[in-house]
Amino acid sequence: MPKVTIDGVSIEVEAGTTILNAARQIGGDLVPPAMCYYSKLKGSGGKCRVCLVEISKGSEANPNPMPKLQASCCTPIADGMEVKNMTSQKVQDMRKGVVEFLLINHPLDCPICDQAGECDLQNLGFDYGAQTTRYQEGRRTFDRIDIGDKIQLHMNRCILCYRCTYVADQLTPHRDHGVLNRGDASEISTYISHAIDNDFSGNMIDVCPVGALTDKTFRFKSRVWFLKPYRAHRQCSHEKCNGQVDVWMFGNEIYRVTARKDDYHEVESFICNECRFDHKNNADWTIEGPRKLEKWSVINQGKYMKRTAEVNIDTEKALLLGRNEDRKRLSMVAPEEAKKK
Amino acid sequence: MGRKILTEHINVPGIQGYEVYRQHGGYRSVEKALKMTPNDIVEEVKKSGLRGRGGAGFPTGMKWSFIDKKSGRPRHLVCNADESEPGTFKDRYMMEKIPHLLVEGMITSSIALEANLSYIYIRGEYMWVYRILERAINEAYAKGWLGKNIQGSGYDLDLYVTCGAGAYICGEETALIESLEGKRGNPRIKPPFPAVVGLYGNPTVVNNVETIMDIPWIVMNGGDEFAKIGIGKSTGTKLISASGHIRKPGVYEIDLSISVEEFVMSDEYLGGMYSDRPLKACVPGGSSVPILPAELLFKTAKGEQRMMTYESMSDGGFATGSMIGSGGFIIYDDTTCVVRNTWNFSRFYHHESCGQCSPCREGTGWMEKILYRLEHGYGSQEDIDLLWDIQRKIEGNTICPLGDAAAWPVAAAIRHFRHEFEYHVRYPEKIKDRKHFEYEPWEKVKHLMGTKEAVAV
Amino acid sequence: MALAEVKPEQVVFSEKLMKRIEELKSHFPDGKKKSALITVLHEVQDEHQDWLSVPVMDKVAEVLGIKPIEVYEVVTFYSMYNQKPVGKYVFEFCRTSCCATRGVEDLMEYTCQKLGVGMNEVTPDGMFQVKGVECLGACGYAPMLQLGDFYHEFLTKEKMDALIEDCRAGKVEKLSKV
Numbered sequence A: 001m002p003k004v005t006i007d008g009v010s011i012e013v014e015a016g017t018t019i020l021n022a023a024r025q026i027g028g029d030l031v032p033p034a035m036c037y038y039s040k041l042k043g044s045g046g047k048c049r050v051c052l053v054e055i056s057k058g059s060e061a062n063p064n065p066m067p068k069l070q071a072s073c074c075t076p077i078a079d080g081m082e083v084k085n086m087t088s089q090k091v092q093d094m095r096k097g098v099v100e101f102l103l104i105n106h107p108l109d110c111p112i113c114d115q116a117g118e119c120d121l122q123n124l125g126f127d128y129g130a131q132t133t134r135y136q137e138g139r140r141t142f143d144r145i146d147i148g149d150k151i152q153l154h155m156n157r158c159i160l161c162y163r164c165t166y167v168a169d170q171l172t173p174h175r176d177h178g179v180l181n182r183g184d185a186s187e188i189s190t191y192i193s194h195a196i197d198n199d200f201s202g203n204m205i206d207v208c209p210v211g212a213l214t215d216k217t218f219r220f221k222s223r224v225w226f227l228k229p230y231r232a233h234r235q236c237s238h239e240k241c242n243g244q245v246d247v248w249m250f251g252n253e254i255y256r257v258t259a260r261k262d263d264y265h266e267v268e269s270f271i272c273n274e275c276r277f278d279h280k281n282n283a284d285w286t287i288e289g290p291r292k293l294e295k296w297s298v299i300n301q302g303k304y305m306k307r308t309a310e311v312n313i314d315t316e317k318a319l320l321l322g323r324n325e326d327r328k329r330l331s332m333v334a335p336e337e338a339k340k341k
Numbered sequence B: 001m002g003r004k005i006l007t008e009h010i011n012v013p014g015i016q017g018y019e020v021y022r023q024h025g026g027y028r029s030v031e032k033a034l035k036m037t038p039n040d041i042v043e044e045v046k047k048s049g050l051r052g053r054g055g056a057g058f059p060t061g062m063k064w065s066f067i068d069k070k071s072g073r074p075r076h077l078v079c080n081a082d083e084s085e086p087g088t089f090k091d092r093y094m095m096e097k098i099p100h101l102l103v104e105g106m107i108t109s110s111i112a113l114e115a116n117l118s119y120i121y122i123r124g125e126y127m128w129v130y131r132i133l134e135r136a137i138n139e140a141y142a143k144g145w146l147g148k149n150i151q152g153s154g155y156d157l158d159l160y161v162t163c164g165a166g167a168y169i170c171g172e173e174t175a176l177i178e179s180l181e182g183k184r185g186n187p188r189i190k191p192p193f194p195a196v197v198g199l200y201g202n203p204t205v206v207n208n209v210e211t212i213m214d215i216p217w218i219v220m221n222g223g224d225e226f227a228k229i230g231i232g233k234s235t236g237t238k239l240i241s242a243s244g245h246i247r248k249p250g251v252y253e254i255d256l257s258i259s260v261e262e263f264v265m266s267d268e269y270l271g272g273m274y275s276d277r278p279l280k281a282c283v284p285g286g287s288s289v290p291i292l293p294a295e296l297l298f299k300t301a302k303g304e305q306r307m308m309t310y311e312s313m314s315d316g317g318f319a320t321g322s323m324i325g326s327g328g329f330i331i332y333d334d335t336t337c338v339v340r341n342t343w344n345f346s347r348f349y350h351h352e353s354c355g356q357c358s359p360c361r362e363g364t365g366w367m368e369k370i371l372y373r374l375e376h377g378y379g380s381q382e383d384i385d386l387l388w389d390i391q392r393k394i395e396g397n398t399i400c401p402l403g404d405a406a407a408w409p410v411a412a413a414i415r416h417f418r419h420e421f422e423y424h425v426r427y428p429e430k431i432k433d434r435k436h437f438e439y440e441p442w443e444k445v446k447h448l449m450g451t452k453e454a455v456a457v
Numbered sequence C: 001m002a003l004a005e006v007k008p009e010q011v012v013f014s015e016k017l018m019k020r021i022e023e024l025k026s027h028f029p030d031g032k033k034k035s036a037l038i039t040v041l042h043e044v045q046d047e048h049q050d051w052l053s054v055p056v057m058d059k060v061a062e063v064l065g066i067k068p069i070e071v072y073e074v075v076t077f078y079s080m081y082n083q084k085p086v087g088k089y090v091f092e093f094c095r096t097s098c099c100a101t102r103g104v105e106d107l108m109e110y111t112c113q114k115l116g117v118g119m120n121e122v123t124p125d126g127m128f129q130v131k132g133v134e135c136l137g138a139c140g141y142a143p144m145l146q147l148g149d150f151y152h153e154f155l156t157k158e159k160m161d162a163l164i165e166d167c168r169a170g171k172v173e174k175l176s177k178v
């Protein structure tokens, strides 16, 4: 199998693997960020340019470096290739530039954005963003629109990754929305107000890396970092949905349901709209236990990870303990205590 | 007087029609090609040294030999008649005047590529030229040069003309293919290249109009004959479309061996400066290529004479050279404001970005806004550095070369004319009127800026 | 305009147009008929007062067997399609560099003043509209404008006056013949 070296770490991978996927197989800090590529969506990638890397050696056969940085999400590896990501000043410099480009027209409305706390752009801005903006001009704005009764589109925040269009193309019977206009006037829209209505449309929310597509049944109910995600499942009758989800709870209330996401914020499998939107009742789900979170996730505030050691068995008692801790932390009084007072 | 390969019969009355065209040797290359093997034709083209006339100058014969013939999938030849690069209007001139030459070139080239379905993609604004081509194609069908079993050879070819609808980006070959498939003109991610996965997923070659029009002559006279014209790797003749402040704007066919000075100043070509004002700058190959100040136009930085060849035009790299590009040769006199002109180009690229990739989508708009500010007297010194930094972050980091094309003119303008940008910052009241350099050209105001003429970047 | 309220089933394509659409479709392989979309939209726009309303676009989708969103995506991408009604005679001046160096900005201002409108506005009688567009491939014949399918080159103020008169007199052809 061909061997590729990324930031000094070598790995053998199947021929045809992209640099990004090879890096993901190694894991850790050397994995380039990806805002548009989505391994489960065919044709995605290549657009956002945050995953660009330097190829310092093309291959064993042709050791010349590549003159331009290459998009790691769509460049296949070659045997003997050497790639620099975190070790390349050029890449770091360029990535700062791309993040700046992505932010110049972004509303920066994180305080009122439902995605805050689980937003890839926020994370990217944290890693590569500048302290100040060099952009003085007006930002482009669009009206918020409802696309169906369950999904809201907040175009101002969109980074035009095209993922939602691939979801519509590849998972739903037909696509009713698309990218309209061109250049920096491009927007995601249905053109005429038109509800997107099909069993799988909710997955657009999960693939959206930013807060452009959000779950209306959850909007403004809570900040994600106040919620605890639990692995859960139910018997789903939809042929393409396995009913395996994360339920996001506050106390014993389910605030929202999403697909399960992996380390790269990609869903493990797509879920149907019924599971996502219509089952907010505890009794509908079998809770498997808390979901593991990345160390650095804001959802992990309040030492949630530490406590998971106590809560990782799905007994009612352990779950309740965790919830009471939540309440205390948020200075809210648990129902039992309230009664006592 | 140079050789006339493409324009020899251009002024013959009635040459637009089939009969006259045929009487002047038309379609003989098809007859000859049908008797040759496809590989022989490709070899002749390789020998000719012909380089793509669409802008990039990639050797055509080599491009043809990359087309995947092994997979057995259908192959296509697509002619790029999208011609939208500011300064370029040669293809339209040729198609309008002598449409059958393109049809003949398409047939001969399709034979070489063993393609049975080929298209000419023309920009939507050239609608009347579209009709002219459509008529020419119909005539060719009627005379048995297209369709089934061409001239009894057993070879089938269908050729159609199809159009765009106002998008410069559709000149980029993969965007063109998308557009031809009836979609938005978003360039594709490469690889795979069109030679492997192109139109309808089939191996495809995209060539410029002029490139295709050179093929009949090469087939008739041999590649070696073509290679004798020109200097070094710049072989054959080239169409240059000249515009701006010159006496005789228009399309010229030149040998790739004359000097720039001769081309600009002699009466045979551009006839010198319109209204006799001093030459200030030149964009020699369409809006995307770096602008050259007068002192670097006729002579290279090394002091050698600059020639109208691919190599000489790019002598000195981007620091002191430019590119022959698409042959859109624009001359500016001293009334031109480089800042305003750069803003104009930036507005063009901002308008034409497809919006797929973030550096180009956001960067082109940003540059335009900053240039607008500078041009209208609201800019600052930092803006000039900011512009430099933005163009640097766009260049090389985008999906297609439109990002580079947007960055280069800005970079070159700052590189060679930084003093004019600074003048705009320091004397905003003097530049309020867009004609400020008509009233007071740079030479008259440069003392205001101190003696330093240019600040190197 | 009344056309905006038309229902898709009320949109009619003339027999000539339908024939032309069939011909254009025949230029593309089976299963790839969408390729005709861009050319078809030109022809349809020419027959529908130079703009494409939603019902008209929906009808195009139906005729080509594609989803309406595929038509909207294309119409909004390309600058030659109008999504709103336009003036009968639209002067599309090229304002890119080569034309700008040869004085197109003065000419645009002159034309706007003469017609009493701003850029992109339609005159009250619906006759004229002045637009700025990007390079039309006539840089050596600057300044120039496009009117319908045709180019008017080496313009001067006098030529503009004459052109406007000719339009008013109905003497200006907009469409090139098939």
Ligand SMILES: Cc1cc2nc3c(=O)[nH]c(=O)nc-3n(C[C@H](O)[C@H](O)[C@H](O)COP(=O)(O)O)c2cc1C
Residues within 6 Å of the ligand: B051, B052, B053, B054, B055, B056, B057, B058, B060, B063, B080, B081, B082, B083, B084, B085, B168, B169, B170, B171, B172, B173, B174, B206, B207, B208, B209, B211, B212, B400, B401, B402, B405
């Ligand atoms: C943004 C952009 C616009 C282009 N426009 C044109 C064009 O209008 N006409 C053209 O022939 N080539 C154009 N090209 C170059 C084509 O991509 C391609 O290289 C060319 O058609 C190949 O033909 P050739 O090898 O015969 O030059 C453009 C490229 C880019 C990146």
Ligand code: SF4
Residues within 6 Å of the ligand: A157, A158, A159, A160, A161, A162, A163, A164, A165, A188, A204, A207, A208, A209, A210, A212, A213
């Ligand atoms: S709405 Fe979200 S998923 Fe869709 S293109 Fe925009 S950022 Fe991507």
Ligand code: SF4
Residues within 6 Å of the ligand: B169, B186, B187, B352, B353, B354, B355, B356, B357, B358, B360, B361, B398, B399, B400, B401, B402, B403
């Ligand atoms: S560089 Fe510009 S035109 Fe090219 S793909 Fe990216 S956004 Fe589109």
Ligand code: FES
Residues within 6 Å of the ligand: A033, A034, A035, A036, A037, A045, A046, A047, A048, A049, A050, A051, A052, A071, A072, A073, A074
């Ligand atoms: S993830 Fe590779 S370009 Fe967006």
Ligand code: FES
Residues within 6 Å of the ligand: B086, B087, B088, C094, C095, C096, C097, C098, C099, C100, C134, C135, C136, C137, C138, C139, C140, C142, C144
């Ligand atoms: S710049 Fe006006 S036609 Fe090219």
